[in-house]
Amino acid sequence: MQLVPYMLAALAVGIVVSFQPPMNGMLAKSVGSAYGAAAVSIGIAFASIVLLVLIAGHGEISRRTLGSVPWWVYLSGTIGAAFVAAGAAIAPVTGGLVFFICIVAGQLIGSMLVDHFGAFGLEVRAMSPMRFLGLAMVLGGAVLVSQS
Known part of the structure; x- marks a missing residue:
């Protein structure tokens, strides 16, 4: 597929x-x-x-x-x-951008937990340093955008 x-x-x-x-x-x-x-x-x-x-x-x-x-x-x-x-x-x-950056950051945190624990029937995908780095970048982007 x-x-x-x-x-x-x-x-x-x-x-x-x-x-x-x-x-x-x-x-x-x-x-x-x-x-x-x-x-x-x-x-x-x-x-x-x-x-x-x-x-x-x-x-x-x-x-x-x-x-x-x-x-x-x-x-x-x-x-x-x-x-x-x-x-x-x-x-x-x-504003739309800050709202959605925060929404997406929250979704990423929740999704990382869902993947890590294999919740709701999903395949387990363990937390990793790269996943945390990607999440930190989104959260950093949220801070940068909210400051402008």
Whole structure:
């Protein structure tokens, strides 16, 4: 399997996702609440994904398959809601770049832990000096960008 198309798709999604917090910040300013803006945004996201499921198919969503998943897996929806609400509340204060550098740094820390422990069914990939160096560079970049 070639990774490059997937990497380019992830890059494109990352670019588009960077527009979401400032757009939600504008919505929050209009409605007077970051959480209200997040609710509207997630409602639209829900309608969009329902439409996509109707077009592309839904796999096997059934009581049996949904019951076979550990309860805590469903917290991923809460994580998504927290991200949207945080973007609406934080990005207007920090700006998009600092917001996302901090988000990415947090994701890297979390991802390093997930890889190290093989959490959520991933293959174990131990922490290493190079991984720590890469993480330190991102954190250093966050400090540099926030100073400008």
